[in-house]
Amino acid sequence: MKKGVLLVNLGSPESPEPKDVKKYLGEFLMDERVIDVPLWARTLIVKGIVLNTRPKASAAAYKKIWWEEGSPLIVLSEQLQDKVQENVDFPVALAMRYGSMSIKKGLQELVDKGVDEIFLVPLYPQFAMATTETILVLAEELRTEFFPNVTIDSLPAFYNNPEYIGVLSDSIARHLEGKTYEHLLFSYHGVPERHIRKRDITKSHCTIDGSCCATPSPAHEFCYRHQCLEVTRLVAEKLGFEDGTYSSSFQSRLGFDQWLLPYTDRTIERLGKEGVKSMAIVTPAFVSDCLETLEEIAMEGEEIFQEMGGQGYTTIPCLNTDAPWVNLLSKWINNWATSETVSA
Known part of the structure; x- marks a missing residue:
């Protein structure tokens, strides 16, 4: 089996403009593990209230932090991907739970490279319904429907490693x-x-x-x-x-x-x-x-x-692409590839 890695983070609007922020918020907030109420209530809250009031303010906030290269979260995640790729001998792809860099695209990228054994890495130290769980559930749904010949392992929460x-x-x-x-x-x-x-x-x-x-x-x-x-x-x-x-x-x-x-x-x-x-x-x-x-x-x-x-x-900045973090994440990935324990 050929191994590959899929790093997954939250996601970002395509731009800090209200229309793109509205589209992103719509996908994010309609996730049943983010706003975990019945569909009718979630639709009323998100489409009836939030998307008519919040996108403009959120867009203004995004504009304050937007980099010339794009969304800081996307740019930093891509840099992390590149640095991890330097430390491992198999493909490393990047996906976002929400937005255009979808998990389906990430899985497809790896499959197109011949990968049939994937290590899924949710980039969250702690487990939560609205982060790790929604990634794992969607990845398994996509695997079942589109990639039945692929196996997926995942990195456990590493908060206490x-x-x-x-x-x-x-x-x-x-x-x-x-x-x-x-x-x-x-x-x-x-x-x-x-x-x-x-x-x-x-x-x-x-x-x-x-x-x-x-x-x-x-x-x-x-x-x-x-x-x-x-x-x-x-x-x-x-x-x-x-x-x-x-x-x-x-x-x-x-x-x-x-x-x-x-x-x-x-x-x-x-x-x-x-x-x-x-x-x-x-x-x-x-x-x-x-x-x-x-x-x-x-x-x-x-x-x-x-x-x-x-x-x-x-x-204090996040770990971002600090060398010790890159090296540790790469070590966990390489440990998985050799079937060693990857978390405490």
Whole structure:
């Protein structure tokens, strides 16, 4: 069998123009694992409300961070693909869950090169319905319908892989070197609380009451909240942070449902109100910088902090194409090719 790799990230509009943003948001938000309500309700919310109000504002946000080469997420993902390809001896393709760089196109690219054994790599450290799961489900549907002779393996969530924690910790330490900060905030992409309960394989553990994520349980295999908080704990332990000098929060909520707490924007506001004059923020739910990190965190976050009296605001980049991250990802891929364990 000929092996190949498919890296998969979230996706991006074709341009920062409202019409392209609207098309992208329509595909993204109509995913039943993103807005997990009945089709009639999802259609009403997305097509009746969101797509008539949000594209213009989202397009303005995209324009703030758009690079000359294109969408930062796409550009950085393509650079990651190129660098990984240099380290492995079989084809490496790139796809996005949403947008024109579809998973079907990525699979087809590999099949056209003679590949019939594919290692699917969702570029998310933590498991979530709206990220890893939707990629895996769609890939299997496409395989069944269009590529029945292909086998697909996938990289498990790697949030607690010691080597990943080492790479992430070293990156954080490097970017904080010489910087003055009183508090480090770990900001993760938010999800509705119901997503956590839906993926609780025990049907009883995930009470989201402040203790469940710290209590050992089989539910943690698919618990996004636990996996985020575990990244914070492991990095803090690795870097020797003192209690009270760091915390976790969740960003990018949508609608009126209860999402994971605390919210990032309100946490930044609170820190400023409490007299914190300098802070740093890192976004370990992403491996590549994108709208949520470059605009929501780096721009909006700093504006909130300064309005509350804060002064020094340091944004730590995602791993992007850092050599240690490229080397680690390449190692996992090569381990898969030789049937070795690829994650903790």
